[in-house]
Amino acid sequence: MLIFIKENLVFFATPKTASTSIETTLGTLCEIRLSKMPSLKHTPYRKYKRLLEPFVQTVMPNEPDCVAAFREPVDWLGSWYRYRSRNELIGKPNSTNNLSFNQFVEGYLQDDQPAYANVGNQAKFISDKNGNVGMTHIFKYDHMNAMVRFLSERLKKQINLPKANVSPKMELSLSPELQRELQNAYRIDFDIYEGVAS
Numbered sequence: 001m002l003i004f005i006k007e008n009l010v011f012f013a014t015p016k017t018a019s020t021s022i023e024t025t026l027g028t029l030c031e032i033r034l035s036k037m038p039s040l041k042h043t044p045y046r047k048y049k050r051l052l053e054p055f056v057q058t059v060m061p062n063e064p065d066c067v068a069a070f071r072e073p074v075d076w077l078g079s080w081y082r083y084r085s086r087n088e089l090i091g092k093p094n095s096t097n098n099l100s101f102n103q104f105v106e107g108y109l110q111d112d113q114p115a116y117a118n119v120g121n122q123a124k125f126i127s128d129k130n131g132n133v134g135m136t137h138i139f140k141y142d143h144m145n146a147m148v149r150f151l152s153e154r155l156k157k158q159i160n161l162p163k164a165n166v167s168p169k170m171e172l173s174l175s176p177e178l179q180r181e182l183q184n185a186y187r188i189d190f191d192i193y194e195g196v197a198s
Contacts, residue, residue, distance in 0.1 A: 001043045003032035003056060003064075007154055010056070010064045014125055015042050016079040017069035017141045021161040022151075029155060032056075044125045045134040066134055067150070068126050070196055071141035073189045074182065077105060078172045080119045085170070094118075101172045109178075109185055123188045131188075138196050 002011040002023065011026070013019035015038075023041065027033050034040040043052070045066065056064065071079070081096050081104045089095040093115035096104050107117030126135050139147035144161070152159045174182075183190055 001034040002030040005031040008064045010066045012068040014068045046129045065136040067137045068135050069141045105178050140196050
C-alpha cells in the first residue's frame, strides 16, 4: 500500500496485479509506504477503513482517491497457481508443483480451502466489511497502461514499470465445468472485472 498525502491518493496493492513493480517504481514518492511483509503490503480496503483511514484523515485534507488494479479472475488464479509452482515451494503445503490447474481451482472452490489454494479473492480485497467496493478508480490488469497514465498524470512523473515477482510461464487450461462453477461461486469478481472500462 502506498499513501500519497500531497496527491490525495491511496494505492491498494492487489496481489498478483503488478503491485511489486508499482511499489518499486513509486515507493520513494509517497509519504506512507506499507511494504516488506505481505500482510502490510497487501492491506485490504476493509482493514484500511478500520485501522488506517482514521489516521490518514488527520493528515490528508480531503477524502483520498482509492486506486487498485483488478485482474480477470481465471487469469488471476492462473498467476497464483504458477507462482506457487516454483521450485522453492516444493514439499510445502502451499506448493502447486504436483497439481494440475483444474485441481488447484477445485481446491479454491472448497469451503475449507487447502493451503495451496488459500489466496483470498480480489472483490473482497477492494471492498468494505459490507461488501461495498471502496475504490474510486479500478484499472484492468490487462490494460495496465491506463493505470500508468493515470498515476503519471496524478503524480506528475513519467512512470515506466519494471517486471518484478513474475510467475513462471505455463500453458493453463480450465475445464468448462470448473469455469462455470467458478463463475457462479465468484460472480462478483467476474462482474467487477467486466464492469471496469478498458
